[in-house]
Amino acid sequence: MKKLFHNVFRGGKQLYTLSLDPGQRVYGEKLVKYNSGELRQWDPNRSKLAAAIMNGLKNFPFDAGTGVLYLGAAQGTTPSHVSDVVEKGVVVCVEISQRAFEKLLPLCERRENMVPVLADANHPEEYADYLDGVSVVYQDVAQPRQAAIFVKNMALVKGYGLLCIKARSVDVSMEPKQVFKKEINVIKEAGIEVLEVIPLEPFEKDHVLVVCKN
Template sequence: MELEKSKYEGIFIINQKGRRNLVTKNLTPGKSFFDEKLYKINNEEFREFNPTHSKLGAAIIKRISLIPIKQSDKILYLGASHGYTPSFVSDIVGKNGVVFCLDFAPRVVRDLLGICEERENMIPMLADAKKPETYKTRITEVDVIYQDIAQKNQVEILLKNLQFLKPKGYAMIAIKSRSIDVTRHPQRIYQEVEDKLKDKLKIIDKKELDPLQKAHCFFVCQKK
């Protein structure tokens, strides 16, 4: 079993018996929250990051040019759900970083609470991302906004939340074309999304995530 660094900060690759798996260094050694496999290498523990369970993981497999999440960063995560991908973002930013984990569904936030109790850098927030005025006093300026919200107005939600992003900060958004319009070709929807994003953001890269995440496109952008 061999460990190698990827080109993305905080993301590693484990080579084992011909298989290459994405992993992150476990911020809470000995604890697995989603039955993910744990690896011990050189007295350090790593968690397997499954790209079929995460748009971020899928974008990494698709070799997106930049994942701007770094150690000690502050992240606003819109659409945190049960916390799978946010927990790996938590590993990357480390104990000096912060992940504001926002979701509007009480049931999933209850699940999220269990992880946040174990990870001090994850802050759960029950709130509606369409209404940033309701939580603007609860978060600080952030280095990165990450959004995974499968709604028709998902682009508009991101643009509303740019008020929290520092100058030259980064925004990542996973677009689910079927949530915008199930009748239209995904590529047309992705182009329209790009045109809307360009009003406020510089597009760094985009990758379609099929077959890992069907009918999804992942954008990495920077605030102008």
């Protein structure tokens, strides 16, 4: 087992996080005993952050104690792995869909560092009170104006931002490469530095993960 980042391991082709909640599966993932703890397999076909790590992500701004604003938490698949990594750091989980939110709630009850917020990522003022100590924005919302939403949220956070861009959600008729260029320009024009752009194939078609700093 090779340690890649804090609480993130790779064994052969599999990725894992050290579980904060041993014995519990979040999405049917495999559990593996490791020293005195337990690893949860992290599926790159289910998590774009895992896909980016598999594809060589260099900038991983999550560590023990990091505060994270997670936009588009859905039922908590990737947020649960982020929660494993940051341990005592907080993961503010923003989700717009009532249905997904209801599935997210029991997970947030089990994991003290996950805070559920039913809100629209277009309106960061609605959850600005939760952002004390947050230094990383992670966004995965599959919306037409993904970069514009990201810029609004980055304005409230000093630190790093990771944006998943799904080309088809922005414009189905445009070449994915053009979409990525257009969205990345929106970020740069807002004065945010782009550190890395990772294509997510073969795990996710026509997606990239962009790592930024402000």
